[in-house]
Amino acid sequence: MHPIRTVFFFCLCAATLVCVSCIQRDNPFDPANYSPNVLDSAEVEEIRDTANATLDSSFALAVQGFEAIDSLLSALVLDSAANDSLDSLNQLTRSENLSRRAENDTTAAYNDTVSMVDSLRFKLHLDTLLWLVTSDSSAALDAARSVIRVEKLRADSQMSAVNKQYLPDTIYTDTLRDSILAPFDSLLALCDSARAARARFDAAVIDTNTLAVVPYNETVGLYNDSVAAYNDSILFARESGGYPPIEDGDSLQQSLFAAQPGDTFVVASDTFTVALRFSNSGSESSPIVVIGQPDLSTVLDSVDVAFSTNSHIIFKNIVFSRGSHGARLVAGSGPITFENCSFVGNGGHGCEVVDSDARFRNCRMLHNGGHGLRVSSAEPKDNRVELTNTLIAHNRLTGIGIVSVNVTLQNTTISDNGSHGIRLDDPELELAIYNSLISYNGGYGITFLSGFNNNQPFTITSSVLYGNVTGQLFGNFQPPVSYLGYEPVYVDADADNYNIAPGNRLYDLEQEGIVIGYRDD
Known part of the structure; x- marks a missing residue:
């Protein structure tokens, strides 16, 4: 109960x-x-x-x-x-439904696979086609065909030898010989078909690249160029602060000579041929700023731009061309900063720094008649020159000539200069090189004229020395230094494009976030 x-x-x-x-x-x-x-x-x-x-x-x-x-x-x-x-019935029904769903998914996957396989056959064996698609070239296919051909000839020769041995009897009749050699003929026919399929596949890939990939890349390139131009225009507008551009040489000369700390001057797109001097200096918090056009169409041509005891002056987007030196800093000037500037085709050095401090960022020193950059001091001092993402190439003498000045290089490329990459005449102060590339110069990559570095600080980290004609290093470095020996392949060095070409080891490192040398972004 x-x-x-x-x-x-x-x-x-x-x-x-x-x-x-x-x-x-x-x-x-x-x-x-x-x-x-x-x-x-x-x-x-x-x-x-x-x-x-x-x-x-x-x-x-x-x-x-x-x-x-x-x-x-x-x-x-x-x-x-x-x-x-x-509830038990519902659970059972749910399990059955899940099982049927899994069966349906499996069936769908199988049908998709069958459909894919059918679409890939193209009257060829699937394994042959897949091998063709994944192989790097048809050389392996040709080698396999040669092996099959040799084995067929060997079998035919063996049967002929047996028939000759037992004359007048015929051990291998023509019909029997044909049946024995038929598999070899089938394999040869398969190789020929596969080679033709490979040719069609390569042609299809080329057509696809031509019709789809190339236009797509061009579109992406145009888009990227548009974005870059837009960003440059925004940056330029922000930096220029709406100042009207200076359009004639006399106004530029007078404005810079009377410049006061905190002044900003925007220079128009033009070629100026007047000598430029500064009577005043800026300050660390209020520098004097001279801004050219972002497309580097502001050119100081055949002009001597000299700084004497001036400091905290910034040049942006300016081309210094065809002067005795592109720019010259003397008598304790500095720091003078150059950003996105080019020193091209000057009769002497691209830039000369004497007893002064200077900074170069995203700059280029190309095709000058002397050194790309010459830095010196009458005696060892605490002057410092810093180069970041700077290209120094195709200068008649040395890439950088250094006398008694502290120099630091970061992501800098020094290549194809007539003499050494870097020459130190009196290495008593610090030389530090990080993530930089020194290659294909006419002398040594780095040389100490005295043959030793006098136990002074010398640092070279994550940098490449390669292909310099006389050798990579000359001098008794204490402590010893090491460098990377990767071969750099540039996009077009003759056209001054020193970006690393795809497929190069340095390019692979760049994809991993390790950038060595200059990049023109």
Whole structure:
């Protein structure tokens, strides 16, 4: 019996006994015991019969209620079992659905594979076609065909030798020989078909590159050029601050001579042929700034730009061309900063720095009649020259000539100069070279004229020396230095494009985030 039913039944029985005991005459809880009137036996029996009838009716109603509760509990138990069964059925159905879904996915993948295989066959064996697509050239295919051809000739020769040995009998008839050689012919035919398929594949690749890849690359290139031009224009507008450009030489000459700290001068796109001098200096927080056009169309031609004791002057986007020296810093000038400037085709050095400090960022020193850059001091001082992402190439003498000055190179390329890459005449101060490239110069990559570096600080880190005609290093370096010997392949050095060509080890390093040498971005 259900536990709830049992409890209910015992409670009902207890209540019935209490009621029966309460109607007894000797029961002190019966009010009749205190009644002043005593009933006779007939009245007592009548009352007892009436009470018993009422009790019987109550008991019957209680039994009916108990049976209703018992029925309800049974229904609940049945409903719970039904729910459990329904839940199990749902779980089973879900598992079947998942299984069918997996089967459907597998079937779809199989159908996709079959469709791909069918589309790749092109009346050739699939494995042959895949080998053709993945092979680097048809040389391996030609070699395989030669092997098959040789083995066919060997088999034919063997059968001819046997027939000759057993004359006049014919061991290998023509029909038998043809049947034996047929597999070789099939393999040769397969090789020929594969070679033709390879040719069609190569032609299709070329057509695809011509019709799709090349136009896409051109479009991307135009887009990148547009973005770069837009960025340059935004940067130029921000730097120029809306100043009207100076368009004639006399105004430029007068403006720079009277310049005060914090002044900014924007120079128009033109060629200027007036000598430029500064009577004042800027300050670290308020430099004097001279800005040319971003496309390097602002040219100081046949002009001597000299700085004497001037400091904190910044040149941007200026071309220094066909002067005795592109620019000359003397007598404690500096720091003078050149950003995105070119020193091209000057009769002497591209730039000369004497007893001064200078910084070059994103600059080019090309095709000058002397050194690309000449830095010197009458005696060892704390002057410092810093070059960052700078190209020094095709100068008649040395890339950089150094006398008693601290020099630091970062991502600088020194290449194809007539003499050495770097020459130190009196190396008593620091030379530090980081992520730079010194190559194909007419003398040494780096040379100490005295033959040793006098135990002075010399650092060369993550840099390449390669292909310099006389050798890579000359001097007794203490401590010894090491460098990378990777061969640099430039995009077009004759056209002064010294970006690293794709496919070169240095290009691969660049894709990994390690940039060595100058980059024209």
